[in-house]
Amino acid sequence: MEMIYLSRKDVEALNMTMKDVLAAVDNGFRLKGLGKTEMPPKPGIHPRPNAFIHAMPAYVQEVESAGLKWVSGYPSNSNKGLPYITGLLVLNDPDTGIPLAVMDCAWITAMRTGASVGVAAKYLARPDSRTAGILGCGVQARTSLMALVETLPRLKEVCCCDAFPAATRRFIDEMGKLFSKLQFIACAKPADMMQDADVVVTAIPIVVKPSPPLEAGMLKAGGLAISLDYDAAWTSAAMKECDKFCCDDVGQLLATREHGVYFGGIPKKIYADLGELAAGKKKGRANDRERIFAMNMGIAVDDMVTAKVIYERAVNTGAGVRLPL
Numbered sequence: 001m002e003m004i005y006l007s008r009k010d011v012e013a014l015n016m017t018m019k020d021v022l023a024a025v026d027n028g029f030r031l032k033g034l035g036k037t038e039m040p041p042k043p044g045i046h047p048r049p050n051a052f053i054h055a056m057p058a059y060v061q062e063v064e065s066a067g068l069k070w071v072s073g074y075p076s077n078s079n080k081g082l083p084y085i086t087g088l089l090v091l092n093d094p095d096t097g098i099p100l101a102v103m104d105c106a107w108i109t110a111m112r113t114g115a116s117v118g119v120a121a122k123y124l125a126r127p128d129s130r131t132a133g134i135l136g137c138g139v140q141a142r143t144s145l146m147a148l149v150e151t152l153p154r155l156k157e158v159c160c161c162d163a164f165p166a167a168t169r170r171f172i173d174e175m176g177k178l179f180s181k182l183q184f185i186a187c188a189k190p191a192d193m194m195q196d197a198d199v200v201v202t203a204i205p206i207v208v209k210p211s212p213p214l215e216a217g218m219l220k221a222g223g224l225a226i227s228l229d230y231d232a233a234w235t236s237a238a239m240k241e242c243d244k245f246c247c248d249d250v251g252q253l254l255a256t257r258e259h260g261v262y263f264g265g266i267p268k269k270i271y272a273d274l275g276e277l278a279a280g281k282k283k284g285r286a287n288d289r290e291r292i293f294a295m296n297m298g299i300a301v302d303d304m305v306t307a308k309v310i311y312e313r314a315v316n317t318g319a320g321v322r323l324p325l
């Protein structure tokens with residue numbers, strides 16, 4: 001028996017576009033909404049303050065993808081010139097359980113996280129959204145913008161803010177080359193970024209005791225807030241001010257809250273998760289005035305549907321290294 005090992009370079013070279021990942025992730029949410037996935041809430045260990053290593057298993061029917069992502073997030077890595085998110089993903093044969101592949105998961109995580117932003121925007125943003133606000137101009141912010149460009153055809157302007165102005169400048173340089181028709185505005189303060197934003201994505205480090213910079217009254221009527229950073233960026237009052245509070249998985253949200261560290265300030269009523277919206281079980285945005293919040297924690301279904309496409313491409317092209325089990 002042998003399996004395929006795919007390094008980050010191998011994964012990237014398989015040329016899955018954001019459009020491909022969006023299609024896979026939207027379908028994954030649809031199957032989740034139809035009850036065709038198995039995904040227990042992710043357990044984690046926390047070897048250093050504010051750091052996590054999470055185990056994220058899922059099985060997705062129809063796509064026939066089964067596996068586990070073992071992913072870490074270390075805010076202190078940036079001081080060492082290392083990435084915040086690193087990890088591996090194991091894909092198994094659903095018929096036999098035998099491991100088919102082990103692959104780097106940093107690219108997959110970034111792309112499927114961006115795609116989850118695109119899916120939230122598809123169901124919850126005003127379709128005429130023109131301005132995006134981005135807080136935290138790092139890896140996830142880049143793929144989030146890639147997905148917003150695919151989902152919101154009228155997007156014209158991106159207001160960016162990072163604690164480090166140099167990070168904002170790098171983001172604008174890189175993303176400006178990719179999307180030359182967008183206008184980028186560097187904002188010195190989070191409040192400046194919020195002025196006109198129709199869709200706001202936050203991707204700053206998740207910390208145990210946050211001081212959220214985004215407060216009630218900042219998200220404009222008709223706006224959509226998408227949090228990739230738990231409750232690091234938005235105050236409880238800001239989340240509660242929204243007309244609808246959504247997430248990517250209710251079970252995972254409530255299980256995480258039970259540990260008593262995160263999500264203590266979220267609203268009592270969770271309107272829907274993205275699975276219910278993608279499966280058509282609940283309606284997304286109802287009018288142009290609603291303020292909507294999407295808490296996208298990141299779920300294993302997103303990883304497994306993306307990894308399955310990567311695996312099939314590797315089989316077809318001979319990419320990666322074959323290793324004996």
Ligand SMILES: NC(=O)c1ccc[n+]([C@@H]2O[C@H](COP(=O)([O-])OP(=O)(O)OC[C@H]3O[C@@H](n4cnc5c(N)ncnc54)[C@H](O)[C@@H]3O)[C@@H](O)[C@H]2O)c1
Nearest residue numbers: 084136137138139140162163203204205206228296297298
């Ligand atoms: N929800 C998901 O699916 C998902 C997936 C992966 C990562 N994440 C989370 O997204 C966040 C960002 O991850 P990343 O890989 O993009 O990290 P990154 O290090 O590439 O980017 C984070 C950026 O935030 C900036 N920053 C730090 N503190 C800030 C503050 N207080 N205000 C403004 N900017 C600040 C940093 O300078 C950096 O540019 C992390 O919290 C990570 O855990 C979520």
